[in-house]
Amino acid sequence: MKKVLATPSALKPGGVYSVAIEANGLVFLAGQVGVRPDTGQIAGPGIEDQTRQCLANLGAVLRDVGLTMGSVVKVTAFLVDFADFSRFNETYRESFPADPPVRTTVAVAGLASGLRIEIDAVAARA
Secondary structure: OEEEOOOOOOOOOOOOOOOEEEEOOEEEEEEEEOEOOOOOOEOOOOHHHHHHHHHHHHHHHHHHOOOOHHHEEEEEEEEOOHHHHHHHHHHHHOOOOOOOOEEEEEEOOOOOOOOOEEEEEEEEOO
16 A cells, blocks of 8 residues: 655655655655755755755655654665766765665766756665
8 A cells, every 4th residue: 555645845846746655664755856945946066065955855855754864775866977976975975874775876868957966765664
């Protein structure tokens, strides 16, 4: 049984999708980008600022549904430029300093104008 979860802190979807769905104790989070929900502006041109904002957005959605970054078991990161990988990886480590979740990182042809990264996640209820 799946349940769409309320996510008042999330960016409003720009398409036809739910921000968070729970099924069988797992919470699937839609991809978040480096846009500040309060202003609608991109956090900055660099991969570090956008990565931090993606992860902050994911953290806000997790809090909305009663979870934390420590609940995350799987992450997929989509990079526009794979040359950003090492700087992304170091910035990502700030949010997962120990026992990080499983992660897949892929290069994509592009995101909306100015965006360098999108990150989605799966979290588990204890």
